[in-house]
Amino acid sequence: xxxxxxxxxxxxxxxxxxxxxxxxxxxxxxxxxxxxxxxxxxxxxxxxxxxxxxxxxxxxxxxxxxxxxxxxxxxxxxxxxxxxxxxxxxxxxxxxxxxxxxxxxxxxxxxxxxxxxxxxxxxxxxxxxxx
Amino acid sequence: xxxxxxxxxxxxxxxxxxxxxxxxxxxxxxxxxxxxxxxxxxxxxxxxxxxxxxxxxxxxxxxxxxxxxxxxxxxxxxxxxxxxxxxxxxxxxxxxxxxxxxxxxxxxxxxxxxxxxxxxxxxxxxxxxxxxxxxxxxxxxxxxxxxxxxxxxxxxxxxxxxxxxxxxxxxxxxxxxxxxxxxxxxxxxxxxxxxxxxxxxxxxxxxxxxxxxxxxxxxxxxxxxxxxxxxxxxxxxxxxxxxxxxxxxxxxxxxxxxxxxxxxxxxxxxxxxxxxxxxxxxxxxxxxxxxxxxxxxxx
Numbered sequence: 001x002x003x004x005x006x007x008x009x010x011x012x013x014x015x016x017x018x019x020x021x022x023x024x025x026x027x028x029x030x031x032x033x034x035x036x037x038x039x040x041x042x043x044x045x046x047x048x049x050x051x052x053x054x055x056x057x058x059x060x061x062x063x064x065x066x067x068x069x070x071x072x073x074x075x076x077x078x079x080x081x082x083x084x085x086x087x088x089x090x091x092x093x094x095x096x097x098x099x100x101x102x103x104x105x106x107x108x109x110x111x112x113x114x115x116x117x118x119x120x121x122x123x124x125x126x127x128x129x130x131x
Numbered sequence: 132x133x134x135x136x137x138x139x140x141x142x143x144x145x146x147x148x149x150x151x152x153x154x155x156x157x158x159x160x161x162x163x164x165x166x167x168x169x170x171x172x173x174x175x176x177x178x179x180x181x182x183x184x185x186x187x188x189x190x191x192x193x194x195x196x197x198x199x200x201x202x203x204x205x206x207x208x209x210x211x212x213x214x215x216x217x218x219x220x221x222x223x224x225x226x227x228x229x230x231x232x233x234x235x236x237x238x239x240x241x242x243x244x245x246x247x248x249x250x251x252x253x254x255x256x257x258x259x260x261x262x263x264x265x266x267x268x269x270x271x272x273x274x275x276x277x278x279x280x281x282x283x284x285x286x287x288x289x290x291x292x293x294x295x296x297x298x299x300x301x302x303x304x305x306x307x308x309x310x311x312x313x314x315x316x317x318x319x320x321x322x323x324x325x326x327x328x329x330x331x332x333x334x335x336x337x338x339x340x341x342x343x344x345x346x347x348x349x350x351x352x353x354x355x356x357x358x359x360x361x362x363x364x365x366x367x368x369x370x371x372x373x374x375x376x377x378x379x380x381x382x383x384x385x386x387x388x389x390x391x392x393x394x395x396x397x398x399x400x401x402x403x404x405x406x407x408x409x410x411x412x413x414x415x416x417x418x419x420x421x422x423x424x425x426x427x428x429x430x
Binding site for chain 1: 164165166301302304305306307308309311312313326327329330331332333350353403405
């Protein structure tokens with residue numbers, strides 16, 4: 001069964017953290033179409049979190065067609081969802097990024113500079129794609 | 132489905148003790164079904180407000196309406212729908228847990244003893260132990276089980292987790308949130324721990340020097356407020372209505388603003404504010420009417 005985490009210091013609203021975790025797990029293949037998410041009640045008692053927050057996260061995921069709620073049965077990862085990347089592609093991308101990061105740190109960049117550089121290149125690439 | 136939209140409504144509520152006002156002009160409307168946090172420094176009037184809500188105190192001015200009924204009338208029927216857990220979870224220390232449950236059943240119109248026993252069994256708390264011999268966390272759990280056994284529509288807790296260690300605090304909140312998930316109960320609790328609020332609450336009341344300085348739905352409050360960072364600005368901005376707090380350094384000014392009032396000037400960056408920073412800013416803000424609260428009043 002999927003297990004949610006909560007980072008109270010991240011500045012990201014709790015409901016959004018839950019949505020992001022499912023989105024990411026689907027993307028990476030940890031959650032597959034048809035997998036059942038824990039009941040709201042189970043998430044609440046596990047994380048000691050406000051039930052309205054969990055309900056809000058589940059509503060948002062349904063709106064994004066990430067999951068489907070089946071009355072009386074639970075909430076399931078949507079059949080349309082499939083891992084966007086195969087495990088081998090994921091591993092190779094992961095390795096490539098790790099190599100790049102080591103080079104960046106070796107060149108004297110710190111974490112903040114790396115994040116800033118990534119954000120700026122990301123933005124640039126997105127703009128090029130749009131143009 | 133009941134027709135009650137608001138679990139709690141107060142209108143112009145004030146409470147005056149011999150030494151002065153502990154609470155003034157308190158007007159609130161809190162929706163049913165939520166978890167509401169009452170935040171403020173020691174002596175802000177939190178306990179006074181909670182005691183007014185559960186009918187243990189009568190207001191000096193204004194009205195308190197709980198679940199659609201005036202609390203000052205305090206009929207047993209109204210009171211049976213309100214649960215109250217006082218600070219430090221007081222229990223009769225020499226009673227066994229089973230005695231406490233029997234006592235609870237005898238003293239309440241509504242009391243689900245089976246529910247309390249199941250909750251305590253799940254937590255591994257033996258019924259034959261004397262309350263005084265249980266750990267602090269277990270005593271808190273017994274007190275919570277007693278309060279929940281009333282199946283209250285409104286559960287009021289005064290600093291429920293202040294005295295608990297982190298693990299006991301987590302376990303306490305797990306049970307409390309589980310009860311909310313079962314439906315039907317609105318929770319109002321006071322706290323001065325700010326950083327854990329976001330996971331637990333959906334509604335907020337900030338109380339400072341006997342006055343409500345901020346109240347509302349947390350998501351709405353966070354959307355309404357922005358941190359603006361920009362070049363150092365003239366101090367008149369401090370007095371603008373939308374500015375909650377202004378912090379100036381040599382070259383920079385950081386403004387916490389409400390209602391998205393973003394200065395047109397270039398070079399300003401807007402960023403979202405965290406709940407903790409928002410609460411702290413309102414706690415630092417001097418009460419507008421220069422509250423006439425005497426500091427000796429412990430609330």
